[in-house]
Amino acid sequence: MKKLKIGIIGCGSIAEHRHMPEYHANSGTVIESVCDINDERASVFADLYQAKMYTNYKELLAGSDIDAVSVCTPNYLHAPISIAALNAGKHVLCEKPMATSMEEALGMIKAARNNGVKLMIAHNQRFVQSHKKAKELIEKGEAGKIYSFRSAFGHGGPEGWSADGKESWFFKKNQAFIGAMGDLGVHKTDLLRYLLGEEFAEVGAFVETSAKEGADVDDTAVCVLKTASGVIGTLAASWSYVSKEDNSTIIYGEKAILRLEDDPVHSLIVQYANGETVKYELGGIQTNKEGGQKTSGVIDHFVESILNDKEPSIPGSEGMKSLQVILAALKSSETKQIVRVN
Structure with a gap:
């Protein structure tokens, strides 16, 4: 071949x-x-x-x-x-x-x-086993109607792993254009669109530079997102989490709560309304450290x-829809208004 x-x-x-x-x-x-x-x-x-x-x-x-x-x-x-x-x-x-x-x-x-x-x-993030399993369960109706969500992606910043350390392009607006929201927030935007199976219609956001001296891009952002059908939730993206990385997502549904990458052993935990809890060991999210998923799948x-x-x-059209939400978050932070996503 x-x-x-x-x-x-x-x-x-x-x-x-x-x-x-x-x-x-x-x-x-x-x-x-x-x-x-x-x-x-x-x-x-x-x-x-x-x-x-x-x-x-x-x-x-x-x-x-x-x-x-x-x-x-x-x-x-x-x-x-x-x-x-x-x-x-x-x-x-x-x-x-x-x-x-x-x-x-x-x-x-x-x-x-x-x-x-x-x-x-x-x-x-679409190729992570816990995320794929969660999507499967949501599509099967295991969670019932989805009400809300909470998602975060944060760590100590790119200087810990970027090839150029503290001098990295990640901190320079003319090269990066956007900071933690582009590095981490766009990942979670894409994941939430994938899990929920619908688009975001409205975005409100606070986007700040508070942790990285000399950076002219955001390092901490919190967004409130609303889908076309009215599912609401929060997304946090940050380079200011100085200890353990947070890469968790929680989906709150009518019949169950799904906790993704929120537990060190069980990468998916489903807590049903009837009191039953099902724990899945599906292997960790991909990481450059020992013990993580070895390949990204990408x-x-x-x-x-x-x-x-x-x-x-994930063709260009999918990448664009996730980018669109991030651009709306920047606009919301600048205008101090809720921004509609076209």
Whole structure:
């Protein structure tokens, strides 16, 4: 079987810990080329994976025999690089948030459609076992009518794992565009849309910079979200959780409460209205630390969608809907008003 040839654009932490090792482990792919403006960093991974090395993504797209690329760059480059790759006829897996505006996101979607190639956004929370099981139970009616939810994603900040530490692009508005809300909040927005099976209609938010000195992006945000059918809840995204990471979601329904990633042993706990409790041990959420889920599922799904010529489950349109909620949260914080999501 012919292997898909992959180009990695951006050799930072997410590429090092997720994209490269997962492509390397996938029997259907080979890492053909790597690219980073930091030539030392690019050189390390070119040697490790015996790949061609580039410091300019345009040269990689023009001179490298590849089928698909992973875009793992700072946020402000996601759209221009993805569009260039799509226009070059390459399938694209782009990190989140997919873009910095709706116009950019629509440009990416249009480029994929015009060139007949796949565009997938790397929202990995949909592939977590507890989340998949919870969606299955909700769809089967186990929770009954959903009333509300509470979701959080917080840790000590990107300096703990970013390739550039405290000097990371994550803290610079001109490169990141958005802080904890783009890094973490967009993940939970996507997860909630996936679990609830409907879109958010209204957003209210407080978005602050309180924990990271010198950062000109948000590091702590709390949003109130309302779906089209009237399900309401909160989403917190923060880089100010100085001890244990919180990656939990709780769904409150008519027949049951579902607690996801809220317990160190049981990744899903269902507490039924009749007093019964069912605990699931489904393995931890993916993490770079020991004991976590080893693969994100994102890369395998992307590869499968190309090999089987199927639309990926998180195409550009899905990434855009999750981005839209984050953009509405920013607007709400700025205007001090509830914002409707178009």
